[in-house]
Amino acid sequence: MSDHINTALVIGGGVAGPVTAMALQQAGIEATVYEAYDGTAEGVGAALGLAPNGLAALDAIGAGDLVRGLGDPMKSIVLQSWNGRQLAEIGNPGTLEPTRLVMRSDLYQALYGEACARGIRIEHGKRLVGVQEGRDAVTAQFADGTTATGELLVGADGIRSTVRNLIDPAAPQPxxxxxxxxxxxxxxxxxxxxxxxxxxxxxxxxxxxxxxxxxxxxxxxxxxxxxxxxxxxxxxxxxxxxxxxxxxxxxxxxxxxxxxxxxxxxxxxxxxxxxxxNMPLLPHWSRGRMVLVGDSAHAPSSSSGQGASLAIESSVELARCARDLPLDEALARYEALRRPRVERIIKHTERTNSNKAAGPVGRVLRDALMPIGMKLMNPEKFSAHLHHRIDWAAPAA
The missing domain is CATH 3.30.9.30 (D-Amino Acid Oxidase; Chain A, domain 2)
Known part of the structure; x- marks a missing residue:
């Protein structure tokens, strides 16, 4: 597996799938997206926050401005207690553009349409049921009896990923x-x-x-x-x-x-x-010619405000590594670049979820201590994860 790849199969046509295919295409790799559902996902999903780091990752593949026009800026987040008392206000640093509040359906349609406009093929009704791995290629087997072969198979199939279970049948569940x-x-x-x-x-x-x-x-x-x-x-x-x-x-x-x-x-x-x-920490993000991106590898709960942004980052970073390195080195480099960052954010999100589900005693302590803690916290450190940028022009090695 020392050769650079030319073709890829992307399993999953949500947010990460089309972004992965566009990033791979920009890296000179022909990618086709295979979606399990027969139809598209217009009208599916609630609102989400697309953070500055996610928008910057889309900029790396020329799709940032496409998304900026979809939602409204979220200038800050105001945290309150049940009685209306303000506990804290968290804003983006002035050097960053604001997070944008977008409907998932709008984001999906924009990315899907852009991928199609760039000539990327998206096939529906292709539910993955198995793979056959060879020395030079991997073949996806679908429930309708058809197959597809490429040099790399990317699992962008969400938190209940089939590809994750094929890579590691013992992988932890959400x-x-x-x-x-x-x-x-x-x-x-x-x-x-x-x-x-x-x-x-x-x-x-x-x-x-x-x-x-x-x-x-x-x-x-x-x-x-x-x-x-x-x-x-x-x-x-x-x-x-x-x-x-x-x-x-x-x-x-x-x-x-x-x-x-x-x-x-x-x-x-x-x-x-x-x-x-949340996705617990996975021991393996790849095996052979298969690899995970987005929620299939590192889903934070929606409390993070980073699910879509992290998925987009990983899609772009995978393509950059596949562009510059032989496949086995590319997958190892991709994981080394991404794992520490996403695991740090997931860990922080688990604490946020605990605050949301606090009992009567925990609620009192939280409301008393949060304003103090926020005043003591360095705003730049708190927002450091928003500054992350992928330098597409830089060699992945």
Whole structure:
């Protein structure tokens, strides 16, 4: 496996898949994307934050400006207690552009369309079920009986990755963070005051609530502590109408707009995003001619605000390494560049999730200590992860 590669199979057509294919194409490697679902994912998913580091990674493949026009800037995050007391305000350093709040569906459509415009083939209805590895190539086997062969197979197939299990059948599974996710976009004119480009996040008595008013619409989410993990399908099966009642009860005592927004949400408009999960540290990111990117390798929970940005970074960095190094060296270099960074962010996110699910005693301690801790913290150190840049022109070696 000492040769440079010319062709790649990208498994998964979400956010990381098209970005990986575009980055590989820019590196001179022909890539085809294979998506398990028959159709596209328009309208699927809630809002997410695309951080400055993620936008910079898209700039490396000429797609940053495409995404900047999609969302609204998030000038800062204001942390509050249940009674409206401000605990902290976290803003991007003045040297960085703001994080952008975008709907996942909008981001997906933009990246999908750009990949197609660049001549990248995306095939649907291709659910991976197995692989055959050879000395010079790897063949993907799909549930419909078809196959595809390339010199590299990239798993961009999300937190429940099939490729991850093929690389390492003993790989750990996603770890539940103790929270279920919900959200919606309310068009209630004047129902809540304008947030001035800020995201307000509230540690409620029984749930965590986030809100930003964008274009007159209230984009909101709730992280609800739940003792047992529910799969996305189980959470949906419980029913949006029943969940809205649960959410209203959980937010009833908090001095936020949550209760009013929940009460005026049509059940058909409630986004049930399912369990919030992290990926435990994986012993192996690659094997032979197979490698992982994005959530399949390093999914932080949504509390990080970095899931999409880290996935985009890894896609670009993998392509840079594959451009400059023989395959075995490229995969080792890619992991060495990415693993310390993503594991550090995942570890920080686990602490954030603990704060969201704090009990009565933990809540009091958190609300008392957080303002002190934030005042003592060096703002530049706190935002250091946002400054990360990939120098596409620099040799990966």
């Amino acid at each position: 770890r539940y963070a103790g929270l279920q996710g919900f959200g919606s976009v309310s068009t209630l004119a004047g129902a809540v005051p304008d947030t001035g480009g800020k995201m307000f996040m509230t540690f409620g008595k029984r749930a965590f609530f986030g809100l930003q008013v964008v274009g007159g619409n209230a984009v909101w989410f709730v992280n609800l502590p739940h003792p047992e993990p529910l799969t996305p399908a189980e959470a949906v099966a419980y029913g949006a109408e029943r969940w809205l009642k649960v959410l209203a009860e959980a937010c009833a005592e908090d001095r936020t707009p949550a209760l009013e927004l929940i009460r005026h949400t049509d059940p058909a408009e409630l986004l049930i995003t399912g369990p919030m999960e």
